[in-house]
Amino acid sequence: MADFRAGFPNEWQIGGQGLQNGVSQRGEIVLTPEGDIGGVLPAGAFTKRASEKLNGTIRSPVLEAEKRYVSFLVSGERSSALRLVTNNCQLNYKNYRALISPNLQWITFQIPAGAKNLRVYAELMTMFDNPKFPDQLSALGGDKANYKLPWEKAAENPRSWFGVIRVVEHETAEPPKLELGALKSLFEEFEVSSYADVADRISARITTAIEAWRTGNATDEDIAWLDGLARGGLLSISNQSSEKLSRLSAEYREIEGAIELPRVVPGLADCGPGFEQAMLVRGDCMRPGEGVPRHFVEVLSKHEEFKPEGSGRRQLAEMIASPSNPLTARVMVNRIWHHLFGTGLVKTVDDFGHVGEKPTHPELLDYLAARFVEEGWSIKRMIREIVLSRAFQLENRPSEKSSESDPYNRLLAHYPARRMEAEAIRDLILATSGRLDGTMYGMSVQPWREKENADRRLFPGPLDGGGRRSIYIKNNLMETPKFLGAFNFPGGKVTQGRRDLSNVPAQALTMLNDPFVLEQAEIW
Known part of the structure; x- marks a missing residue:
């Protein structure tokens, strides 16, 4: 099905810095963080060629399921994984295997029935590309390490790698057998009668392997011997064996040590030709109906305007963000206005449709939308322009006349009084006590919790x-930070252009009794 010894197979998608320079050649050495030789690679795709800190992903084309099973000859360590993905579903433990051995092994999956319709594909990935990292439930098959730690703690050691040599399909459940050529070559032409004979044969075999590696003629069996001996510490391969090697090793350690933790954002990979998604009969994934042509929202465009390449997602994004599409700019400008004034020019910020409200100032909305596009879709520039306006600088005391004619201040005769948002309340308390740290950027901080729940990734942080x-x-979908949640902090499960507003006794009680407030009051 695929052989990575000569290069990356066609139609397989390759990603990550660890695979940028292609596959390894037979006999490449791998350095440890200390600069010593930590192993010798066979020909294949290995992410650790330059450093175990570099990430990598390999994604197969959709499996045709011509046979019932698929096996991968792989190795890997530290939260790298191999999985089968069905219908792009990430919440899948059945066909998910952690790679926990530096030795090559065959890992076998049964290909799901209807794999072609379900668009099943295989994926190899290092730690930071693994959506199950850290594995809170130890649910990845074969992995006994339970990372009941916050992400930042589990990621303190960023080293992770995998290697793959071959992928085969077969009819029976039994995986292919590992070849024993490295051991077979010891005795296939010689008879031994004592332990001394065995030692002599091993010594001669090692010498042959080293010489073959030196001349560039090493076989897979030679590499297996050298790699096992190197990883077992049975060869004299210190970086101090020569002055030149010591200097090069020091340079490598300096460069490798400067590699920082990656910044990971979930995204979509647009791989391979596109297809028309089938309409599922009564929502049953096993009963696909006719394909639905890819197109933009019907009420906003015509079908013939949409000419997808690949999945069509890029074209969809371009149409949404096109300067000729006024809706996107209007919606964004309206949300900025809502953020600054408490109410949007269109009050229903999440609904510009037939059941939404009409804008109170349509010409102003269009003017700001045009300015937004002209200024490069810059939110900062739009905020600056609005806050420098006369409307924003009005006092917030209404006149008697405006109170009678426009009680809801939709015409902006005065600046509307606004409720402070949850974040502003907390930050103001910290500023008052003198504890506010205005440093920008850096890792998120766990919110304070009375107790942790490691299985749900709910870890306690400092009270302040x-x-x-x-x-x-940090905001976890499982639980909103307690103090912020009391003041209508959004949960994050759905997009909200407008926050909920409530005035309940719990808010007053929070300001009186919350441990965070009491602590900051003591400091003040």
Whole structure:
């Protein structure tokens, strides 16, 4: 099905810095973080050629399922994984295997029935590309390490790698057998009668392997011997064996040590030709109906305007963000206005449709939308333009006449009084006590919790969040930070252009009794 010894197979998608320079050649050495030789690679795709800190992903084309099973000859360590993905579903433990051995092994999956319709593909990935990292439930087959740690703790050691040599399909459940050529060559032409004979044969075999490697003629069996001996510490391969090697090793350690943790954002890979998604009969994934042509939202465009390449997602994004599409700019400008004034020019910020409200100032909305596009879709510039306007600088006391004619101030005769948002309340308390840390960027901080729940990735942080601004407090979908949640902090499960507003006794009680407030009051 695929052989990575001569290069990356056609139609397989390759990603990550660890695979940028192609596959390894037979006999390449791998350096440890200390600069010593830590192994010898066979021909194949290995992410650790330059450093175990470099990430990598390999994604197969859709499996045709001509046979019932697929096996991968792989190795890997430290939260790298191999999986089969069905219908792009990430929440899948059945066909998910952690790679936990530096030795090559065959890992076998049964290909799901209807794989072609379900668009099943295989994927290899290092730690930071693994959506199950850290594995809180130890659910990845074969992995006994349970990372009941916050992400930042589990990621303190960023080293992770995998290697793959071959992929085969077969009819029976039994995986292919590992070849024993490295051991077979010891005795196939010689008879031994004592342990001394065995030692002599091993010594001669090692010498042959080293000489073959030196001359560039090493076989797979030679590499297996050298790699096993190197990883077992049975060869004299210190970086101090020569002055030149010591200097090069020091340079490598300096460069490798400067590699920082990657910044990971979930995204979509647009791989291979596109296809028309089938309409599922009664929502049953096993009963696909006719394909639905890819197109933009019907009420906003005509079918013939959409000419997809690949999946069509790029064209869709271009149409949404096109300067000729006024809706995107209007929606964004309206949300900025809502953020600054408490109410949008279109009050229903999440609904510009037939059941939404009409804009109070349509000409102003169009003017700001045009300015937004002209200024390169810059949110900062749009905020600057609005806050420098006369409307924003009005006092917030209404006149008697405006109170009668426009009680809801939709015509902006005065600046509307606004409720402070949850983040501003918390930050103001920290600023008052003198504990506010205005440092920008850096890792998120776990919110304070009375107790942790490691299985749900709910870990306690310092009561004051280390003084960090609220924008740096980590928000977990499982549980909103307690103090912020009392003041209508959004949960994050759905997009909200407008936050909920409530006035309940719990808010007053929070300001009176919350441990965070009491602590900051003591400091003040």
